[in-house]
């Protein structure tokens with residue numbers, strides 16, 4: 001889904017050019033100084049909106065020292081390597097990548113940037129995932145001098161594996177430069193040797209273009225540029241509200257679909273893999289489903305609630321289409337925004353249609369599960385008549401509603417019902433809890449997701465790349 005507010009990014013505060021009495025100027029200066037000291041991300045103190053966050057883990061969060069050390073010791077971090085790696089190699093860093101937003105809004109962009117780097121024959125500079133504070137499983141202290149606690153971040157290799165996070169390319173493309181860390185980029189491409197490209201000089205001309213035109217525009221630029229080291233910089237706010245190379249407006253529209261063919265077949269997609277940490281968490285919890293061979297009997301459903309109760313109304317208000325790969329025309333359960341309504345408001349009938357598809361009731365969920373199981377049995381060429389009796393619910397819901405949901409599903413013949421809340425995760429595994437859920441949903445025989453969710457869309461991507469058939473991918 002599109003976030004309702006813009007993520008803040010550093011270095012965007014420009015003092016307004018005011019010609020007013022001196023006293024006003026002085027107050028503004030004081031306000032700016034106070035902002036820098038207290039509020040601004042790298043300021044001295046951190047100001048929290050939620051002082052009493054509930055549902056957070058106790059103790060201090062894990063630091064991932066091992067993973068960072070592992071990333072640093074990757075073999076491509078060696079300046080003596082021959083072209084296109086080493087000190088004569090070609091590199092691209094996207095400093096305009098989204099930060100402080102949900103993992104899945106970040107993930108789709110990270111993968112597309114890595115694919116662009118590959119197509120441009122440059123090493124992709126991979127960066128930590130920086131959390132949206134509300135989603136981080138630990139509370140963020142009111143005041144702290146510790147930068148990690150203030151803006152928690154997670155090494156990419158804890159969340160995903162494959163060439164995007166530093167793994168090797170396959171043999172067909174072993175001549176391609178491997179992804180490197182920011183730290184190595186700083187060494188092999190010191191600032192004095194970088195060409196900076198600001199998105200404001202490229203994006204305005206292609207803002208409405210289809211995904212493939214956007215991709216090829218950047219690809220031509222990056223391929224033909226003689227500079228070894230390129231860094232893409234975000235246009236300063238408010239020039240662009242989403243200064244990403246592949247931005248939220250693109251992800252939320254059908255314009256993205258022109259990229260599916262090349263992206264889904266790319267080594268970036270084919271070699272994308274589950275991280276060892278996520279795999280360890282899945283393995284640890286498999287006994288809940290009846291062991292590692294239960295995925296053939298499993299249906300997984302993404303029940304997005306919590307913040308989605310408000311979000312679904314916003315989606316209706318703005319007449320939103322499904323998100324990204326959920327829009328692929330060969331998938332069942334297409335959603336076409338109903339006609340009617342006006343800019344920024346929709347009719348009550350249309351809003352009801354949105355709520356039905358975005359925030360289904362417990363009864364609708366049971367009904368949909370039954371239908372999806374029947375449709376699979378009837379149309380699948382992959383499942384060979386295996387009966388589904390294991391249900392996994394991926395959800396940010398909890399409490400009574402969820403307990404009742406489990407009972408309803410059991411009454412409807414699902415003999416095993418497990419939810420996100422039932423998983424046992426250690427601290428490190430809890431940090432990547434969303435990726436753990438996603439991987440269980442990737443493996444399940446059928447998946448039902450929320451068409452507006454980027455979380456769902458990235459599961460759809462992995463399932464299709466794995467070769468799962470469209471009838472096994474459903475939406476509310």
Ligand SMILES: Nc1nc2c(ncn2[C@@H]2O[C@H](COP(=O)(O)OP(=O)(O)OP(=O)(O)O)[C@@H](O)[C@H]2O)c(=O)[nH]1
Pocket residue numbers: 001101102103104105106135302303304394395396420433434435437452453454455456
């Ligand atoms: N483990 C788990 N967490 C979820 C689920 N749904 C939502 N969440 C929580 O919500 C956060 C945001 O979800 P993401 O999908 O990663 O973020 P997003 O980019 O906002 O995604 P969408 O809102 O779905 O488009 C996650 O980090 C979790 O804290 C779920 O099914 N399982």
Ligand SMILES: *[C@@H]1O[C@H](CO)[C@@H](O)[C@H](O)[C@H]1NC(C)=O
Pocket residue numbers: 075078079080081082
């Ligand atoms: C760096 O690369 C060179 C050239 O391939 C190789 O000889 C050397 O052993 C590598 N260094 C390390 C630390 O791997």
Ligand SMILES: *[C@@H]1O[C@H](CO)[C@@H](O)[C@H](O)[C@H]1NC(C)=O
Pocket residue numbers: 319336337338339340341342343344345346
């Ligand atoms: C919503 O989208 C539909 C289909 O694209 C269109 O017919 C309708 O007029 C749109 N409504 C608004 C309020 O933009």
